[in-house]
Amino acid sequence: MAKSLQGRFQVTVLEEGKEFKPFSLPVKKMASLRKTGVFFDERLIRAVLPNMLVEKTSDMVMVRGIGVGGTTTLATGNAVRYDGALKEIGINLDEEFEELYKELPITTDHQKHWTSTTRDMFDIFKEMDLDPIVTPKFMNAAKCVECGHCAIGCPTGAKWDTRKLIEEAVSNGAELVTGFKVTDLEISNGSVRAVHGRHNGRRATYKSDVVVLAAGGLGTPVILENSGIECQKSLFVDPVLCVAGPLEGFRQDRQLLMPFISQQDGYILSPYMDYLSYFFNKDWRLPMENIVSIMIKLSDEEVGSVNRRRIDKSLTAADKIKMDEAVEKSREILERIGVQRKDQFLGTLNAGHPGGMLPLTNKEKDTLHNPFLPDNLYISDATLLPKSMGNPPILTIMALAKNISSKIK
Numbered sequence: 001m002a003k004s005l006q007g008r009f010q011v012t013v014l015e016e017g018k019e020f021k022p023f024s025l026p027v028k029k030m031a032s033l034r035k036t037g038v039f040f041d042e043r044l045i046r047a048v049l050p051n052m053l054v055e056k057t058s059d060m061v062m063v064r065g066i067g068v069g070g071t072t073t074l075a076t077g078n079a080v081r082y083d084g085a086l087k088e089i090g091i092n093l094d095e096e097f098e099e100l101y102k103e104l105p106i107t108t109d110h111q112k113h114w115t116s117t118t119r120d121m122f123d124i125f126k127e128m129d130l131d132p133i134v135t136p137k138f139m140n141a142a143k144c145v146e147c148g149h150c151a152i153g154c155p156t157g158a159k160w161d162t163r164k165l166i167e168e169a170v171s172n173g174a175e176l177v178t179g180f181k182v183t184d185l186e187i188s189n190g191s192v193r194a195v196h197g198r199h200n201g202r203r204a205t206y207k208s209d210v211v212v213l214a215a216g217g218l219g220t221p222v223i224l225e226n227s228g229i230e231c232q233k234s235l236f237v238d239p240v241l242c243v244a245g246p247l248e249g250f251r252q253d254r255q256l257l258m259p260f261i262s263q264q265d266g267y268i269l270s271p272y273m274d275y276l277s278y279f280f281n282k283d284w285r286l287p288m289e290n291i292v293s294i295m296i297k298l299s300d301e302e303v304g305s306v307n308r309r310r311i312d313k314s315l316t317a318a319d320k321i322k323m324d325e326a327v328e329k330s331r332e333i334l335e336r337i338g339v340q341r342k343d344q345f346l347g348t349l350n351a352g353h354p355g356g357m358l359p360l361t362n363k364e365k366d367t368l369h370n371p372f373l374p375d376n377l378y379i380s381d382a383t384l385l386p387k388s389m390g391n392p393p394i395l396t397i398m399a400l401a402k403n404i405s406s407k408i409k
């Protein structure tokens with residue numbers, strides 16, 4: 001959005017966090033501290049990965065990125081087009097996706113570098129008719145060293161994230177203000193006049209002609225609420241649960257995260273080494289090289305909310321039925337890999353795809369602008385998505401942003 005609008009407008013990006021910093025301790029060294037009991041709460045992860053904000057609901061750990069590049073800096077680089085729900089309400093983003101495929105390094109070339117572990121897992125998925133597809137990734141595959149650190153700071157720069165777009169916007173004249181937490185908007189006569197917030201702790205204001213909120217599925221609804229605009233209680237988060245087990249020397253830790261995915265009805269399955277569970281879940285006591293782990297990512301019911309005090313989200317009865325089915329499927333995969341059921345264990349229920357609290361509907365298919373919003377206020381993040389995906393949303397959010405930026409211009 002910032003890159004696209006800069007030039008036609010003078011863009012100022014107000015970003016709560018700072019520049020991205022990768023994991024600050026060697027993973028092995030940190031692993032040796034697990035015995036001491038210092039890792040008793042997932043929220044402590046920020047001490048070693050400052051851009052990762054972890055919050056808790058009654059039964060889920062919510063993860064998001066606070067900093068330049070947002071949550072894309074923590075992403076595993078999956079670049080999946082998933083716009084079925086948008087198509088259903090009449091929004092066609094074919095052109096925008098075409099442009100993104102030309103502009104961004106999206107590739108499946110990483111398959112050439114797969115380890116034998118990844119290839120074996122892929123074959124098992126095929127044998128089980130799970131129709132695995134090689135995950136298209138935002139990356140330069142030639143630079144990937146299969147270290148498995150995609151989500152904690154790619155050490156070689158193989159993974160692409162949206163910091164590159166911010167850099168381009170800034171080199172074209174946009175201003176990037178970090179450490180600025182937007183709190184609310186000043187609205188009068190149906191227009192936004194200014195953006196209020198705290199800059200490095202002090203109250204500050206920016207006057208504005210046009211405002212685009214892109215604080216993510218948990219950030220944008222709070223700013224709207226503080227500005228007197230209510231969202232819906234239709235938060236989705238795509239809950240994640242890993243099913244894992246012991247396998248001596250399997251070395252899934254030396255693998256690109258989520259190298260392939262199997263898209264089932266209502267969830268996806270993919271190999272994934274779960275760092276949060278590894279450090280904070282007492283059932284994950286083995287060395288990382290001896291753990292095999294399958295991720296379930298669920299498309300959850302759109303029931304939940306966030307406000308300035310708390311996140312209200314838990315699995316519904318329907319979510320639990322779907323999750324049980326996915327766990328059973330994952331247990332079967334692990335058995336085929338060689339892990340007996342009695343040795344299998346679960347990870348921590350977590351989620352990192354929040355959105356949906358001001359969903360687009362058929363009525364806004366031509367404007368992509370909710371009529372309850374002031375005329376010069378747009379939203380451009382996962383808050384707009386009409387349904388949970390249970391799939392990687394970045395590419396689809398970017399296609400939407402492209403379309404919205406054309407409308408703003």
Ligand SMILES: Cc1cc2nc3c(=O)[nH]c(=O)nc-3n(C[C@H](O)[C@H](O)[C@H](O)COP(=O)(O)OP(=O)(O)OC[C@H]3O[C@@H](n4cnc5c(N)ncnc54)[C@H](O)[C@@H]3O)c2cc1C
Nearest residue numbers: 016067070071075076077078182216219352382392393394
């Ligand atoms: C571990 C992990 C791995 C993932 N892997 C993938 C993947 O491989 N592929 C994929 O498609 N998706 C992935 N996702 C999900 C994806 O990263 C997010 O869904 C996506 O980035 C959401 O985009 P967004 O623009 O809505 O919000 P975000 O990317 O979260 O951006 C919000 C921005 O707003 C800033 N902000 C928030 N509040 C304020 C405020 N009050 N004032 C100022 N700034 C504020 C934040 O710092 C951030 O920069 C992953 C998520 C996680 C947690």
